[in-house]
Amino acid sequence: xxxxxxxASLLKSVNxxxxxxxxxxxxxxxECILIxxxxxxxxxxxxxxxxxxxxxxxxxxxxxxxxxxxxxMFSDIIHKLPDNDVMLVTDENHNSIITCxxxxxxxxxxxxxxxxxLPYIEKTNPIxxxxxxxxxxxxxxxxxxxxxxxxxxxSGELFEVKDHxxxxxxxxxxxxSMRRVEVEDHDNTVKAIIPGKTLNEMLKILxxxxxxxxxxxxxxxxxxFEFEDTMVxxxxxxxxxxxxxxxxTRDYETKAVVNKKEFLNCIDRASLMIKEGDKKPIVxxxxxxxxxLKVNSPMGSMSxxxxxxxxxxxxxxxxxxxFLMDVLRNIDEEEVxxxxxxxxxxxxxxxxxxxxxxxxxxxxxSQM
Amino acid sequence: xxxxxxxASLLKSVNxxxxxxxxxxxxxxxECILIxxxxxxxxxxxxxxxxxxxxxxxxxxxxxxxxxxxxxMFSDIIHKLPDNDVMLVTDENHNSIITCxxxxxxxxxxxxxxxxxLPYIEKTNPIxxxxxxxxxxxxxxxxxxxxxxxxxxxSGELFEVKDHxxxxxxxxxxxxSMRRVEVEDHDNTVKAIIPGKTLNEMLKILxxxxxxxxxxxxxxxxxxFEFEDTMVxxxxxxxxxxxxxxxxTRDYETKAVVNKKEFLNCIDRASLMIKEGDKKPIVxxxxxxxxxLKVNSPMGSMSxxxxxxxxxxxxxxxxxxxFLMDVLRNIDEEEVxxxxxxxxxxxxxxxxxxxxxxxxxxxxxSQM
Numbered sequence: 001x002x003x004x005x006x007x008a009s010l011l012k013s014v015n016x017x018x019x020x021x022x023x024x025x026x027x028x029x030x031e032c033i034l035i036x037x038x039x040x041x042x043x044x045x046x047x048x049x050x051x052x053x054x055x056x057x058x059x060x061x062x063x064x065x066x067x068x069x070x071x072x073m074f075s076d077i078i079h080k081l082p083d084n085d086v087m088l089v090t091d092e093n094h095n096s097i098i099t100c101x102x103x104x105x106x107x108x109x110x111x112x113x114x115x116x117x118l119p120y121i122e123k124t125n126p127i128x129x130x131x132x133x134x135x136x137x138x139x140x141x142x143x144x145x146x147x148x149x150x151x152x153x154x155s156g157e158l159f160e161v162k163d164h165x166x167x168x169x170x171x172x173x174x175x176x177s178m179r180r181v182e183v184e185d186h187d188n189t190v191k192a193i194i195p196g197k198t199l200n201e202m203l204k205i206l207x208x209x210x211x212x213x214x215x216x217x218x219x220x221x222x223x224x225f226e227f228e229d230t231m232v233x234x235x236x237x238x239x240x241x242x243x244x245x246x247x248x249t250r251d252y253e254t255k256a257v258v259n260k261k262e263f264l265n266c267i268d269r270a271s272l273m274i275k276e277g278d279k280k281p282i283v284x285x286x287x288x289x290x291x292x293l294k295v296n297s298p299m300g301s302m303s304x305x306x307x308x309x310x311x312x313x314x315x316x317x318x319x320x321x322x323f324l325m326d327v328l329r330n331i332d333e334e335e336v337x338x339x340x341x342x343x344x345x346x347x348x349x350x351x352x353x354x355x356x357x358x359x360x361x362x363x364x365x366s367q368m
Numbered sequence: 369x370x371x372x373x374x375x376a377s378l379l380k381s382v383n384x385x386x387x388x389x390x391x392x393x394x395x396x397x398x399e400c401i402l403i404x405x406x407x408x409x410x411x412x413x414x415x416x417x418x419x420x421x422x423x424x425x426x427x428x429x430x431x432x433x434x435x436x437x438x439x440x441m442f443s444d445i446i447h448k449l450p451d452n453d454v455m456l457v458t459d460e461n462h463n464s465i466i467t468c469x470x471x472x473x474x475x476x477x478x479x480x481x482x483x484x485x486l487p488y489i490e491k492t493n494p495i496x497x498x499x500x501x502x503x504x505x506x507x508x509x510x511x512x513x514x515x516x517x518x519x520x521x522x523s524g525e526l527f528e529v530k531d532h533x534x535x536x537x538x539x540x541x542x543x544x545s546m547r548r549v550e551v552e553d554h555d556n557t558v559k560a561i562i563p564g565k566t567l568n569e570m571l572k573i574l575x576x577x578x579x580x581x582x583x584x585x586x587x588x589x590x591x592x593f594e595f596e597d598t599m600v601x602x603x604x605x606x607x608x609x610x611x612x613x614x615x616x617t618r619d620y621e622t623k624a625v626v627n628k629k630e631f632l633n634c635i636d637r638a639s640l641m642i643k644e645g646d647k648k649p650i651v652x653x654x655x656x657x658x659x660x661l662k663v664n665s666p667m668g669s670m671s672x673x674x675x676x677x678x679x680x681x682x683x684x685x686x687x688x689x690x691f692l693m694d695v696l697r698n699i700d701e702e703e704v705x706x707x708x709x710x711x712x713x714x715x716x717x718x719x720x721x722x723x724x725x726x727x728x729x730x731x732x733x734s735q736m
Binding site: 273301 | 441444445448449450463470471472473474475476633634636637640641667668669670671672673674
């Protein structure tokens with residue numbers, strides 16, 4: 001095999017496929033990038049058996065071939081090479097020789113056919129999506145996934161397509177995040193749970209350019225993200241997701257409208273009085289026009305008043321400050337509305353058209 | 369006590385004195401900032417018994433007093449307060465109350481007289497120094513101090529003032545760093561070892577503005593850095609420093625002049641073939657006009673040629689790549705000259721007027 005790449009585009013491709021290289025594995029071949037130049041194009045593939053990535057790489061094929069090469073070592077070398085043409089050649093001793101200007105690296109390769117190829121996904125009926133928008137709704141919901149091994153579905157996010165809307169939901173037993181967004185040109189319905197790990201990697205790969213689009217394909221067991229020269233295939237999580245709609249009520253006894261930034265900064269300050277790992281809640285006392293936020297701890301105490309617009313009954317309610325901050329950090333709007341029934345039922349932070357809805361369980365007074 | 373500060377200047381002062389707050393100590397009082405407003409000015413003092421910092425703080429004294437307050441907690445609170453006036457008041461229950469806009473924190477304080485004051489240093493005959501220049505020569509030499517507990521002097525840097533020159537030297541048994549710089553208006557001679565820890569903190573405190581100066585005062589046991597509103601006092605390390613001049617020779621058998629950036633990048637690439645923690649050296653083969661750099665390891669091999677200007681004999685010599693990179697990263701010049709006697713004697717990287725000189729021990733072939 002003999003290939004020539006431009007360093008910049010080689011580096012870009014390597015960085016993409018690196019996302020599916022497991023950091024720890026007993027299976028050495030999974031630590032490799034499959035470099036396939038048997039046909040007319042060069043492709044790089046990685047596969048950690050949950051998540052797989054294949055990308056087409058710009059480059060010249062002088063001699064066809066296919067090898068698997070240690071991903072970390074290959075990536076480290078490419079990173080540090082001068083900005084110039086990079087040549088990759090194999091010799092008869094199972095060595096791959098990487099040269100660039102006067103620099104020459106020799107590292108062993110493995111046979112390409114040891115490598116596990118990606119599962120085949122039939123590409124029919126794509127859901128066409130804006131990359132930036134998809135990235136945004138993943139970021140705005142992924143924080144409430146859980147590593148809970150017993151309830152596997154909690155470690156993923158529900159992707160539900162119905163009536164030209166995509167709904168993305170995650171929950172971890174203390175809070176739930178939901179974002180809805182319109183999808184054009186798609187009549188099918190989808191209900192699938194994508195692993196949080198896959199979505200975290202997608203956050204790193206997806207473009208932040210609002211012009212770029214991608215195609216989503218779902219099968220019973222897999223999801224395929226297809227964009228530019230890259231395909232990302234991930235297993236889906238098996239099982240039934242929770243019945244979300246049952247958790248969401250439109251009723252409320254108390255509604256408060258708060259400036260988001262002031263509220264966030266205030267909770268951030270209050271949390272200074274809570275030691276890390278301590279489950280102490282902050283206390284919110286809602287009355288007409290005023291939210292008093294308080295915390296008392298062995299470290300000291302803090303209190304602060306915030307101007308709000310309140311509807312309905314006065315209420316005292318306690319929260320884990322981190323859960324509230326996570327939500328507020330993922331809302332772009334200047335003002336947020338909080339809907340509450342009682343001190344013991346979940347508070348809902350949502351906008352009027354339900355394109356976002358966050359649910360946070362309060363902390364019981366008895367637990368204080 | 370009742371004091372009012374502007375948040376920005378309060379934060380600046382807190383950040384300065386924080387540098388002498390030990391991260392781990394059994395003596396709680398050392399975790400405090402002493403806030404002294406007994407006289408006409410407000411001063412903050414911290415002291416970890418090796419290093420002490422005192423700084424004057426801009427603020428209004430409404431009621432005199434003196435307290436010691438937990439440094440980390442106070443700093444965290446100040447950081448997160450809104451940008452406005454901050455009031456600090458004490459009450460009769462040993463509480464200090466910090467208020468800013470509608471935010472109010474209550475944390476306990478300790479009596480100020482529990483606090484260990486800084487040692488008194490007589491301020492005569494200062495060495496006047498440019499802050500930026502001092503920061504530079506500390507940064508350019510401190511990397512070769514050692515944590516060696518047996519040879520305490522290795523954990524510090526020699527500061528030697530003689531004949532209107534300041535010489536700063538550090539060494540760790542594998543390499544030595546030396547920088548010289550002119551000092552104006554000082555006729556005394558000084559020879560003192562300043563702890564590396566002190567100098568590391570000075571790097572964070574000193575201004576990068578070339579206009580700012582500072583005064584240095586040495587006593588038998590202490591050094592005092594005085595600048596703007598701040599005094600930093602540090603113990604000196606006791607003992608005799610090594611005889612540096614004996615290690616430096618002007619003789620050489622081989623001299624190579626190399627482009628610094630190319631050389632550094634080349635060594636950086638070569639070190640990819642050496643596992644972290646592995647003591648494998650890189651091999652340098654010097655001949656007329658060419659430096660061949662090689663490394664062979666179980667991971668693979670690397671070789672690269674560099675254009676150089678060589679004087680004297682051909683030479684093959686081996687180095688720990690990290691030691692060479694540390695030196696090259698701290699030289700600003702575009703070209704460096706390396707002077708060597710043999711493969712078993714230290715290589716010297718220096719300029720013609722000896723304002724910098726770095727010495728690096730080679731690795732024996734037998735250890736390879």
